[in-house]
Amino acid sequence: MDSSAKTASCALASADDDGVKLLGLSTVDGILTHSETLLPMVEQLLANTSLGFDDVDLFAVSSGPGSFTGVRIGVATLKGMAFCTNKPCVGVSTLAALSRNLEGFDGLVVPVMDARRNQVYTAIFAGGKRLCDDMLITLDELKAKLDEVSDGRDIYFCGDGYSLTRKYFMNYDKISDTPALLRPQNAFSVAAEAFAVYQAAEDKSVFTDRALSPGYLRASQAERERAERLKNEQ
Numbered sequence: 001m002d003s004s005a006k007t008a009s010c011a012l013a014s015a016d017d018d019g020v021k022l023l024g025l026s027t028v029d030g031i032l033t034h035s036e037t038l039l040p041m042v043e044q045l046l047a048n049t050s051l052g053f054d055d056v057d058l059f060a061v062s063s064g065p066g067s068f069t070g071v072r073i074g075v076a077t078l079k080g081m082a083f084c085t086n087k088p089c090v091g092v093s094t095l096a097a098l099s100r101n102l103e104g105f106d107g108l109v110v111p112v113m114d115a116r117r118n119q120v121y122t123a124i125f126a127g128g129k130r131l132c133d134d135m136l137i138t139l140d141e142l143k144a145k146l147d148e149v150s151d152g153r154d155i156y157f158c159g160d161g162y163s164l165t166r167k168y169f170m171n172y173d174k175i176s177d178t179p180a181l182l183r184p185q186n187a188f189s190v191a192a193e194a195f196a197v198y199q200a201a202e203d204k205s206v207f208t209d210r211a212l213s214p215g216y217l218r219a220s221q222a223e224r225e226r227a228e229r230l231k232n233e234q
Contacts, residue, residue, distance in 0.1 A: 001041075
């Protein structure tokens with residue numbers, strides 16, 4: 001599942017020697033909160049495929065970066081399912097999962113999550129490979145980074161910061177339009193990324209509900225305000 005931004009997405013997938021295959025997908029971009037939509041979406045997917053929670057072998061969630069509230073809800077919901085079924089769970093980078101929306105596209109894939117204050121959570125991928133760590137940077141800094149690594153390649157943005165970033169780069173050469181269906185978070189991409197992470201890990205005992213935690217990239221607003229208050233009191 002992915003609830004790291006306004007879009008909520010849940011998927012059910014299977015995996016075999018041919019890769020990860022989609023069994024069902026539900027995506028909503030509405031007015032209800034994630035706490036209201038996630039579990040009903042999951043239950044409907046399982047009902048529509050005649051499966052139950054105990055039939056799931058691996059649970060996966062985008063664990064950040066993204067909306068603090070959305071990430072917390074998604075991680076907490078998934079931890080509860082994994083705990084109740086005693087099954088492994090994997091948290092993956094929201095940005096790495098988003099990059100899988102554009103697998104097979106030539107050029108650079110640049111997921112962008114709106115972090116407010118003219119900042120984005122972002123990373124850069126090419127040919128399915130990560131070129132840098134997840135970052136919290138300004139759009140000016142992202143432009144400088146792309147100037148450094150683009151090498152004339154086409155650039156595709158995706159994520160909830162798509163419109164913001166496209167507007168900033170409106171006069172930038174080599175920016176290509178991403179199909180609307182491939183821009184938002186997609187839980188099937190989370191499944192594909194999580195399965196790859198799980199398969200590559202030598203020690204699979206680390207994938208427990210106790211070990212799963214959000215990855216925010218920066219302190220929450222409350223933490224920042226507390227730090228500023230303590231600083232002013234000194």
